[in-house]
Amino acid sequence: xxxxxxxxxxxxxxxxxxxxxxxxxxxxxxxxxxxxxxxxxxxxxxxxxxxxxxxxxxxxxxxxxxxxxxxxxxxxxxxxxxxxxxxxxxxxxxxxxxxxxxxxxxxxxxxxxx
Amino acid sequence: xxxxxxxxxxxxxxxxxxxxxxxxxxxxxxxxxxxxxxxxxxxxxxxxxxxxxxxxxxxxxxxxxxxxxxxxxxxxxxxxxxxxxxxxxxxxxxxxxxxxxxxxxxxxxxx
Numbered sequence: 001x002x003x004x005x006x007x008x009x010x011x012x013x014x015x016x017x018x019x020x021x022x023x024x025x026x027x028x029x030x031x032x033x034x035x036x037x038x039x040x041x042x043x044x045x046x047x048x049x050x051x052x053x054x055x056x057x058x059x060x061x062x063x064x065x066x067x068x069x070x071x072x073x074x075x076x077x078x079x080x081x082x083x084x085x086x087x088x089x090x091x092x093x094x095x096x097x098x099x100x101x102x103x104x105x106x107x108x109x110x111x112x113x114x
Numbered sequence: 115x116x117x118x119x120x121x122x123x124x125x126x127x128x129x130x131x132x133x134x135x136x137x138x139x140x141x142x143x144x145x146x147x148x149x150x151x152x153x154x155x156x157x158x159x160x161x162x163x164x165x166x167x168x169x170x171x172x173x174x175x176x177x178x179x180x181x182x183x184x185x186x187x188x189x190x191x192x193x194x195x196x197x198x199x200x201x202x203x204x205x206x207x208x209x210x211x212x213x214x215x216x217x218x219x220x221x222x223x224x225x
Contacts, residue, residue, distance in 0.1 A: 034213065043118075043204050043216030044157075089156065101147070101172075102214060106156040 002027040004105035006090050012111045019077040021108050023064075023090035026071065032093040033057075033066055033073040034102065039086045047075075047088070080112045116140050120205050120217035127195040127224045135190040135220050137205030143215070145208045146188040148172075148180065150201040151219075157204070163188055195224045 007022040032051045036044040048057030053068035062077045090105040121136045144165045149157040159172030163182040179191040206214040
C-alpha cells in the first residue's frame, strides 16, 4: 500500500545551518505531496505542497521538490532559526479515483540551538 | 475565521468514564477527521467523514464513536475510557482533501 518514510530524528542544528529532512514515498501514479509542521503544543499546519512531478513547493524559506524518478520530496531550508524548532511531517494524498485520505509519515523532530 | 476549534484543551478521565471531544469548523469544509497522536509517534486516523450524515472508520476506531449531524460539527465520543486512550487528539477538516486544517488538540489522560 501507499506509505511515507522520513529520516529519523531528532535533528539538532545550530542557528543559520542548512537543513535537509529526507522524505521518500511509495504510491501508484502521481500523488500530491505535503509537508506539515507542528510547533510545540499546537496542531499541525500545512507548510507547503506539490501536486505534480518537478513542482517545487515553498513557504517561509522552506522548499521541497517533487521528484518522481526518486519518489522523494525532501524538505530544505538554507538558514534555520531557533523559531523553526518543531516536528515536521511529510505526507501524501494518493491519486484520486475515489475519495481517499492523506497518509502521514512518522514526523522528524528538529531542534535549533542558538 | 476561527478555523477548527476543539474543546476541551485538557482533560483527565478515570477508567470507565465517558466523554465527548468537541470539534467544530467554520470553513464549510465537507471532510472532517479525528486523529490521535501518541508520544514520538505519527498520526493515526480514528474516524473520518466525507459530509453530514456520513462517517467511516479509520485505522484505530475501537473504543470510539463519532457522528456528523451538521457540516460544522464532528464530535468524538469515548465510551468506557481506558489507559490506552491516553493521547493527544486532533480534529482536522479539508475541502476535497487538498490540505488539512488542524485544531490545536485535546490532551487526554486516563487514570
